[in-house]
Amino acid sequence: MSKQLQFKLVLLGESAVGKSSLVLRFVKDQFDDYRESTIGAAFLTQTVALDDGTTVKFEIWDTAGQERYKSLAPMYYRNANCAVVVYDITQSSSLDKARNWIRELQRQADPSIIIALCGNKSDLAARRQVTQEEAQKYAEEEGLMWAETSAKSGDGVADIFTAIAKKLPTTAQPAARAGAARAGAATGRAGVDLNKQNAATSNDPCNC
Amino acid sequence: MDADGNFDVVIFGTGITESIAAAALSKAGLKVAHLDSNAYYGGDEASLTLEELAQWADSRQPAAAQTSPYLSEQRNKFTSITRSSTIPDHPRQYSVSLAPSLITSVGPLITSLVSSGVSRYGGYRLLERVGLYDSAVGIRNVPGSKEDVFKSQEMSLLDKRRLMRFLMFASGDFEDKKELLGHQDSPFIEFLRTAFSLGKEVSEAIAYALAFCTSSTDPTLTALQRLRSYLRSSGRYGSSPFLVGHYGGLGEIAQGFCRVSAVNSGVYILDRPIRSIISSSNSVENTATPTGDFSPSRRDKYVVELEDFPEPMTADLIISSASLLPEGLRETAHFLPQQTSSTVLSRARCIAIIDRPISFPTSLRADEDPSPEPASVADTNPVPSVDNSPVDTSVVVFPPSSLEGGSSTSAVHAFITGQGSMSAPQGKYIVYLSVPMDETQDTLPETILNPYLDAILSLTVSPSPEASIPPTPLFTLFYAEHPSERTQSTSTENKSSTVLVSPPISTALSETSDAASDAAEVLFFKAIEILKARRREAWTVREGSVEAGSGGDVFEELKFWPPLDGDPEEEAGEW
Ligand SMILES: Nc1nc2c(ncn2[C@@H]2O[C@H](COP(=O)(O)OP(=O)(O)O)[C@@H](O)[C@H]2O)c(=O)[nH]1
Numbered sequence: 041m042s043k044q045l046q047f048k049l050v051l052l053g054e055s056a057v058g059k060s061s062l063v064l065r066f067v068k069d070q071f072d073d074y075r076e077s078t079i080g081a082a083f084l085t086q087t088v089a090l091d092d093g094t095t096v097k098f099e100i101w102d103t104a105g106q107e108r109y110k111s112l113a114p115m116y117y118r119n120a121n122c123a124v125v126v127y128d129i130t131q132s133s134s135l136d137k138a139r140n141w142i143r144e145l146q147r148q149a150d151p152s153i154i155i156a157l158c159g160n161k162s163d164l165a166a167r168r169q170v171t172q173e174e175a176q177k178y179a180e181e182e183g184l185m186w187a188e189t190s191a192k193s194g195d196g197v198a199d200i201f202t203a204i205a206k207k208l209p210t211t212a213q214p215a216a217r218a219g220a221a222r223a224g225a226a227t228g229r230a231g232v233d234l235n236k237q238n239a240a241t242s243n244d245p246c247n248c
Numbered sequence: 249m250d251a252d253g254n255f256d257v258v259i260f261g262t263g264i265t266e267s268i269a270a271a272a273l274s275k276a277g278l279k280v281a282h283l284d285s286n287a288y289y290g291g292d293e294a295s296l297t298l299e300e301l302a303q304w305a306d307s308r309q310p311a312a313a314q315t316s317p318y319l320s321e322q323r324n325k326f327t328s329i330t331r332s333s334t335i336p337d338h339p340r341q342y343s344v345s346l347a348p349s350l351i352t353s354v355g356p357l358i359t360s361l362v363s364s365g366v367s368r369y370g371g372y373r374l375l376e377r378v379g380l381y382d383s384a385v386g387i388r389n390v391p392g393s394k395e396d397v398f399k400s401q402e403m404s405l406l407d408k409r410r411l412m413r414f415l416m417f418a419s420g421d422f423e424d425k426k427e428l429l430g431h432q433d434s435p436f437i438e439f440l441r442t443a444f445s446l447g448k449e450v451s452e453a454i455a456y457a458l459a460f461c462t463s464s465t466d467p468t469l470t471a472l473q474r475l476r477s478y479l480r481s482s483g484r485y486g487s488s489p490f491l492v493g494h495y496g497g498l499g500e501i502a503q504g505f506c507r508v509s510a511v512n513s514g515v516y517i518l519d520r521p522i523r524s525i526i527s528s529s530n531s532v533e534n535t536a537t538p539t540g541d542f543s544p545s546r547r548d549k550y551v552v553e554l555e556d557f558p559e560p561m562t563a564d565l566i567i568s569s570a571s572l573l574p575e576g577l578r579e580t581a582h583f584l585p586q587q588t589s590s591t592v593l594s595r596a597r598c599i600a601i602i603d604r605p606i607s608f609p610t611s612l613r614a615d616e617d618p619s620p621e622p623a624s625v626a627d628t629n630p631v632p633s634v635d636n637s638p639v640d641t642s643v644v645v646f647p648p649s650s651l652e653g654g655s656s657t658s659a660v661h662a663f664i665t666g667q668g669s670m671s672a673p674q675g676k677y678i679v680y681l682s683v684p685m686d687e688t689q690d691t692l693p694e695t696i697l698n699p700y701l702d703a704i705l706s707l708t709v710s711p712s713p714e715a716s717i718p719p720t721p722l723f724t725l726f727y728a729e730h731p732s733e734r735t736q737s738t739s740t741e742n743k744s745s746t747v748l749v750s751p752p753i754s755t756a757l758s759e760t761s762d763a764a765s766d767a768a769e770v771l772f773f774k775a776i777e778i779l780k781a782r783r784r785e786a787w788t789v790r791e792g793s794v795e796a797g798s799g800g801d802v803f804e805e806l807k808f809w810p811p812l813d814g815d816p817e818e819e820a821g822e823w
Pocket residue numbers: 053054055056057058059060061062072073074075076077078160161162163164189190191192193
């Protein structure tokens with residue numbers, strides 16, 4: 041069986057920039073104009089097959105609306121291997137919010153985290169407020185990946201996730217399940233998976 | 249939030265109890281708004297970075313400039329605060345708990361974690377060691393299980409047999425056993441010595457290190473019940489009965505429950521103080537019944553306004569932590585009673601950062617138990633695997649009178665944890681000390697706990713044999729924590745009130761987490777009961793009928809945690 045690696049990916053960014061829509065497009069290839077904010081899933085998974093036969097499985101955490109009133113918990117982005125920080129190209133203020141999130145990640149998250157800055161709603165280029173040059177320049181300065189996407193048309197969505205998958209270090213210790221093995225990786229000691237009894241010594245690298 | 253800001257429940261405070269309740273209520277389909285005037289989650293059980301902790305301490309000093317109803321309540325609850333003036337390097341790499349706690353592997357909190365799905369968010373580790381302080385030898389290992397007793401080389405065969413007999417008794421249904429008759433309320437230590445002929449050392453080890461008694465007068469029945477739950481917990485995830493949550497434990501876990509609430513459409517607003525709460529006695533529209541009668545009814549709604557927040561929120565029910573209860577609601581609130589018999593005491597607390605691990609005598613390590621199943625009694629392996637890596641997460645127990653300058657009546661449980669629980673940078677450890685304190689004496693927490701901190705420091709591994717410099721902590725914070733003064737203000741119990749205040753929970757190391765889950769369950773069912781009655785009333789008004797249950801069907805046979813949807817791994821599926 042080919043190698044499968046699992047990583048935690050979090051979405052960040054101002055409310056209504058299209059985070060949940062990006063996830064829905066990536067995971068289910070759907071778009072819904074009128075969908076009411078965040079759907080009831082703690083996290084969704086999607087796999088990306090790379091050319092070398094490796095598959096990268098993303099455990100995708102959406103904000104559950106908690107970004108709306110400054111209430112996104114630190115727990116949300118802890119242990120994230122990658123973050124997609126989204127702004128809306130038709131709202132220049134949303135890029136400022138994205139910058140704040142990137143600063144927060146640089147201070148708080150694991151230094152090896154991969155951050156992708158994502159300018160969404162590229163289908164609305166006629167109402168553009170953020171130029172590609174401005175965003176790209178900022179991304180370069182901060183060492184971030186950058187792309188424009190449209191969750192509505194699907195443009196660029198699969199590309200950005202695939203690019204992240206390629207960039208994730210294939211030697212990094214990914215999680216067998218949320219929390220458990222990941223914590224063990226950092227300390228050299230196995231954590232405990234509460235959903236498995238007497239699993240304290242289990243360090244099975246793969247739950248397949 | 250819907251366009252009108254209408255909710256079934258508004259919850260004040262994101263402490264562990266309120267957070268569990270919020271998750272359960274949201275999962276039951278109710279619209280929940282969950283608010284906190286702090287900028288962080290967790291309330292009085294928060295996990296904070298060292299900078300946040302220092303700020304937390306400074307803003308609770310009586311002379312602090314900033315003031316609010318919440319802070320003045322907090323200044324009564326947390327007193328005698330002293331801290332080091334300098335904060336160690338990398339303060340953000342610490343997650344310090346205001347309510348350090350162990351999680352029993354079989355118990356209410358674990359059940360809530362697993363049944364709600366919160367267990368998938370965070371990480372946990374086993375408590376590696378429990379040791380008993382002995383001024384002569386340092387730390388004595390405590391046999392944590394029958395296997396340990398069997399392997400012990402320190403005990404005589406007779407002692408082993410007596411101890412095994414007791415452990416069999418304690419893990420079974422002892423409530424009606426003859427040994428216990430008439431001794432339910434007598435001190436546990438005495439019971440061990442008289443009913444089971446156990447020696448002083450073994451009795452102390454059982455009472456303080458296995459049953460986590462906090463004084464020599466702890467009653468037998470409750471101690472036995474605690475011990476039984478710990479004995480039944482060992483073996484579930486490893487040989488230790490206890491787990492420790494990553495990143496400061498309960499504060500992180502509270503965030504997980506809040507996320508479950510948010511995923512189920514709970515609305516979260518932090519860092520906004522309450523501006524006003526108005527109880528509006530709205531007269532519900534009078535509706536014609538089939539017989540042409542009018543049946544008027546009054547439905548009280550609460551209208552909550554926050555600072556810096558445009559839309560007011562309305563709710564049928566308010567749930568509040570005692571700390572955040574607005575003064576104006578105190579008269580009419582229903583303060584739910586504590587779930588266990590032991591009273592919540594004032595505590596002297598210490599949080600210290602040290603840079604050396606505790607030196608334990610070698611023995612089998614709890615998290616490296618080589619057998620997948622608990623070892624059978626016949627399986628005696630005389631050669632314990634020797635492991636020289638430092639112990640990361642442990643408890644050191646000081647029985648009463650074990651320490652010069654320490655308490656002669658109370659036991660102190662020192663909880664030490666480091667990078668292994670993701671709560672400190674590499675090579676650093678957080679030491680939590682706490683002891684019930686007599687409020688009538690005005691001894692400072694610092695004075696009470698300093699001898700224990702010194703003892704812990706003396707038990708650390710010195711970096712080199714020649715190093716003679718006595719170890720010093722990198723940071724200390726001492727304070728006293730008192731039970732909330734916000735309790736029922738009158739003799740009336742306000743049983744039908746639509747303002748519920750969370751029950752107080754035990755602040756003992758091994759009890760807090762399960763107590764919070766029990767308290768949340770009580771809040772949940774009380775809230776459902778009230779809302780159910782409300783719905784029925786509303787329905788009655790609309791339909792002019794009082795058919796039993798008609799309006800409340802949605803809530804019939806509601807469970808605290810309904811079954812989880814399929815495995816999230818499969819939720820999205822591969823396509
Ligand atoms: N035109 C356009 N609209 C989008 C796009 N992505 C999201 N939206 C819309 O923007 C609104 C907010 O999207 P949502 O995914 O809920 O944003 P979130 O709050 O960041 O999760 C919704 O009305 C979406 O339909 C996009 O790429 N193009």
